[in-house]
Amino acid sequence: MEGRVEREGSLRVRVAGPQETExxxxxxxxILPPGTxxxxxxxxxxxxxxxxxxxxxxxxxxxxxxxxxxALLHKYEGRLPLYHLDLYRLSRPEETAVLGLEExxxxxxxxxxxxxxxxxxxxxxDYLEIRFAYGEKEDERExxxxxxxxxxxxxxxxxxxxxxx
Amino acid sequence: xxxxxxxTSCDETxxxxxxxxxxxxxxxxxxxxxxxxxxxxxxxxLAARSHLEGILHVTGAALREAGVSLKEIGLVAATCGPxxxxxxxxxxxxxxxxxLGSSKPFCGVNHLEAHIYANFLAHPDLAPPLLCLTVSGxxxxxxxxxxxxxYRILGRTRDDAAGEAFDKVARVLGLGYPxxxxxxxxxxxxxxxxxxxxxxxxxxxxxxxxxxxxTAVINRVHRYRQKNQELPVADLAATFQQQVVTILLxxxxxxxxxxxxxxxxxxxxxAANGELRKGFAREAAAREVRFFCPPxxxxxxxxxxxxxxxxxxxxxxxxxxxxxxxxxxxxxxxQE
Numbered sequence: 035m036e037g038r039v040e041r042e043g044s045l046r047v048r049v050a051g052p053q054e055t056e057x058x059x060x061x062x063x064x065i066l067p068p069g070t071x072x073x074x075x076x077x078x079x080x081x082x083x084x085x086x087x088x089x090x091x092x093x094x095x096x097x098x099x100x101x102x103x104x105a106l107l108h109k110y111e112g113r114l115p116l117y118h119l120d121l122y123r124l125s126r127p128e129e130t131a132v133l134g135l136e137e138x139x140x141x142x143x144x145x146x147x148x149x150x151x152x153x154x155x156x157x158x159x160d161y162l163e164i165r166f167a168y169g170e171k172e173d174e175r176e177x178x179x180x181x182x183x184x185x186x187x188x189x190x191x192x193x194x195x196x197x198x199x
Numbered sequence: 200x201x202x203x204x205x206x207t208s209c210d211e212t213x214x215x216x217x218x219x220x221x222x223x224x225x226x227x228x229x230x231x232x233x234x235x236x237x238x239x240x241x242x243x244x245l246a247a248r249s250h251l252e253g254i255l256h257v258t259g260a261a262l263r264e265a266g267v268s269l270k271e272i273g274l275v276a277a278t279c280g281p282x283x284x285x286x287x288x289x290x291x292x293x294x295x296x297x298x299l300g301s302s303k304p305f306c307g308v309n310h311l312e313a314h315i316y317a318n319f320l321a322h323p324d325l326a327p328p329l330l331c332l333t334v335s336g337x338x339x340x341x342x343x344x345x346x347x348x349x350y351r352i353l354g355r356t357r358d359d360a361a362g363e364a365f366d367k368v369a370r371v372l373g374l375g376y377p378x379x380x381x382x383x384x385x386x387x388x389x390x391x392x393x394x395x396x397x398x399x400x401x402x403x404x405x406x407x408x409x410x411x412x413x414t415a416v417i418n419r420v421h422r423y424r425q426k427n428q429e430l431p432v433a434d435l436a437a438t439f440q441q442q443v444v445t446i447l448l449x450x451x452x453x454x455x456x457x458x459x460x461x462x463x464x465x466x467x468x469x470a471a472n473g474e475l476r477k478g479f480a481r482e483a484a485a486r487e488v489r490f491f492c493p494p495x496x497x498x499x500x501x502x503x504x505x506x507x508x509x510x511x512x513x514x515x516x517x518x519x520x521x522x523x524x525x526x527x528x529x530x531x532x533x534q535e
Contacts, residue, residue, distance in 0.1 A: 052411075077417075078371060078413065078417060079410075079417040079418075083358060084410065097528075098357070100356060100360075101359045101410070103336075104209070104336040104337030104360060104362070105209065105281070105282065106283060107527075108528070132283060132285050132286065133283075134284065168421070172418050
C-alpha cells in the first residue's frame, strides 16, 4: 500500500487489494484509543466491512467482524469493545432510536458506523471519517481518512508512521 | 401443552400459540396485523420496528385467533438472542412478566435454534439427529443437531450472509427490494455465464464467504458501464444465483457425506429460493437422504417457531430462570 499525508492532516492511502484493506484496518485497530468514533462511507463492495474486520483483529476482538447489515449492530469484546453498525436498511433518522447509540457513545469503546448518514444527528463533535472508493484497477481501492478534531489528526499521524508513509 | 411464543429479535414483532411443539394454533406478526387494520396495506418501517407498541396487540391477537385464554397456556417462550438488544429486551421482559403474573413457566429460546424448529412445525415425524442450513438476511449457519438442545455449528459466513448478498446484488442490478425474490425472477430469464469467482478460498472448510461474489458482480457492472454496453441483468442474476447455490450445496452435502447424515433441513428466508430448494432436493435424492424445508411463511422470522423450540427445550431441561438475560450474541451453548 502507498499513502501520503495531505492538507489539514488527512491521509490518502491506495491499497492494491482486499488483503491490504484488511491490513490497514488492523494497523488502525492496534492504535485506537477508547472513545473512538469512525464514520465509514463508500459504495457497496468498496471494503468497509473488510476494513472493520481488520479493526476487530487489531482490537483483539473475540470474533472477526462480519457484516451487520441485517442485525444493524454487532458488538465484539476485545482490548476495547467494538460496536460495528451498518445502517444500510434504515432510511429515516427516527429509525435510529432502536440502536441505543447515545448509550454506546458514553462507553469507553470503539464505534464504527457504515451507511451512517441517517444517524448524523447522533455523531459526536470529534470523529474520524473514512471514505472508500474504487481505484483504477479492479481490486484497487483508495481510502481517505479525514480527521474531525485534533485527537484524530494526531491519531492519523501515528497511523501514517506505523504504516511507514 | 399449549405454548405462547414471542419473537422480537429483529424487525418483526410476533406472537403465536403452538400445541405440543408441532401444531400451530395461531401465528401472528405485527406487520400483517397492521397491514389489515391501521395502515390500509402499507407498513411503515417504523411501526414494524416498534416492538413495545405492538407486543400487547400481537399477543392478544394470537390468543384470540387460537381461541384460548391465557389460563390455558402452559408455557411462555421468548427469543433471548441473538438480535438487537432493544427489541430482545422488550419481548423477553414481556414474556417473563406474563409468565410470572399468571404463574406459568418461562423459557428463553435461541433464535437460530427456532429457525430449525420451523421444520418441526411443518413435518410431524421429523426428529434429530439432523443437519440444518439456515440461510437468511442475517444468517448463513450450517448446524448439526445431534439431539434436542444439542448442537454443533459446523460453519458460518465470514462476511456477508447469503440473503444479504442477494439483496445487495439485486440493488446493484437495479432490481427491487427485498432482493431475493426479484433476483430469482430475473435469473429465470437469464443464462448463467462464466463463474464470477474461480477459486474457493474457503475450500475444505464449512465456512462461507459471499462478499467477494458481491464485489465481482459490481466489477462486472462497472465494466459494462465503462464500455457503455447494456447490462445483461438477467444473465448476471442467473450467474450470481447459481454460484451462491453451488457453494451452499457443496458445503451442506459435503457435511452430509462426511458425517453420515440421514436427514437434512433448510430454513431461513433464503430457503424460499426455488433453485436452492431444487438443488437440495436433487442432492438429497441422489444420496437417499431425507430433505425437509418449511413452507414460506415459516421460513422468515415468526413466533410459532419460537414456541416450538420453547416446547422441546422445556421438555428436556425445564424452565429458564426469570433472571435470564438477553444475549445479543448468543452461542449455541445456551441451556445445554
